[in-house]
Amino acid sequence: MANAVILNQAKLKLLRARSGDIPFPIVTHMAFGTGGVSAGGEAIEPNENATSLVHEVLRKALDSHSFDNNKTMKYTGTIRNNECVGEKISELALVDSDGDIVCIKTFSAKQKDADIEMTFDIYDTF
Incomplete structure (x- = not known):
């Protein structure tokens, strides 16, 4: 099962x-x-026809992006100490300048506590 997908709207x-x-x-x-x-705590496969996350709790500007090699771009985003406290983060998306989601990644839930920052990377690879 793939836990990351480029959405059809991004391909178009x-x-x-x-x-x-x-x-x-x-x-x-x-x-x-x-x-x-899922209800059992397993990461669900994202749908390439989706236009949003299942339950978005925060959207913010990227921290950075960088080439890892000639075919991979790494995008980095951080949830700060005072953001999403108590939430169980289990899905990420990259969003374009039109406000449209271009890819989704799902994973096991990560509890966000007030005394930590959480940094996430998504790799866009061709």
Whole structure:
């Protein structure tokens, strides 16, 4: 099972931008959510037709992005001490400059406590 997926709406934008029909929207934000696991606590497979996280609790500008090699971009986002306290984060998304989610990653729930920051990386690989 794949726990990360590029959404169909992102694929369509890529095709349209490559043809010159639209300007290419850049990735600007990361969204964090609590809806990435089943009732039994297992990570669920994201749906490539989704247009949102199952249960988004925070969206904020990326901390950074960087090339790891010639085919991978790493995007980093952080939940600060005072954000999402008590939430069980289990899904992430990259968001473009149009406000659309372009990919979703799910994973086992991570409890967010007030005395810690949580930093997440998503790798966009071709």
